[in-house]
Amino acid sequence: MIREHVAAVLPLLQAAPGNTPLVVLDGAVPSGQMPPYTLVYFADNDPEDRSLEDEQSRYVLWIYCHNVGGNADAARKVATRARAALLGVVPTVPGRSCWPIRREDGDPPERDESTGTLVMDQVDVYRLESVPAA
Template sequence: MTIRAHADAVLALLQAAPGSLKVLDGAVPKDGVPPYVLVYFADVDPELPDSRALEGTSERFVLRVYAHCVGENSATTRALGERVRTALLDVVPTVTGRVCWPIRREDGQPPQRNESTGTLIMDRVDVYRLESVPA
């Protein structure tokens, strides 16, 4: 069970989305031009009592997916967010050796303006959750 295996499953779902969705894993290249989806991943230590077996070991793995939908205006950013939602929400990904639950959306923010580079970009962040247990 690794973060990478779960992250790869999510990235594969995003890259398989219809159309040309530009998906970036954790970094934007210097020449990166919107629109794109910048994705970050973080594992979560599940502290819920029902996540642990009777022996006290946790078997559940929880991955949070932070999807930054970046576009040159609000409409583009919204459209990217909807494409990410369609690609991930309620989908049960395949991770070798694991049984996954459907991906859920946990949180989101409306698009935020950023003109720090002299060019307007809008960034919408949505947070998704992927959970699995050993197969």
């Protein structure tokens, strides 16, 4: 079920408002990638051993957006674009009824100079919930 929900979220981020396309990376940053970009991780409440009757339950997908820029202002700008693309949007997931995407948590930009170049990473966590379509 995670694939279907991820497939609904990634295009929303890729279509984020702005003068240039938002670079959206799903789970990994390629070598040499320069900011700005949004690195996205997904997690869900769907354990592999879920029984068939649990198929009728509410599904929750957490969307972890690492909004990366060359400085704090740039990281905030990336985060603002990601927020505009996700917050309050009701995505389409085949066979599911979705609620609007909500912001769950977040952190201010943090410095990272581990590669020798300063980047700032602002993390925002969003939640998408769905139930089987009626």
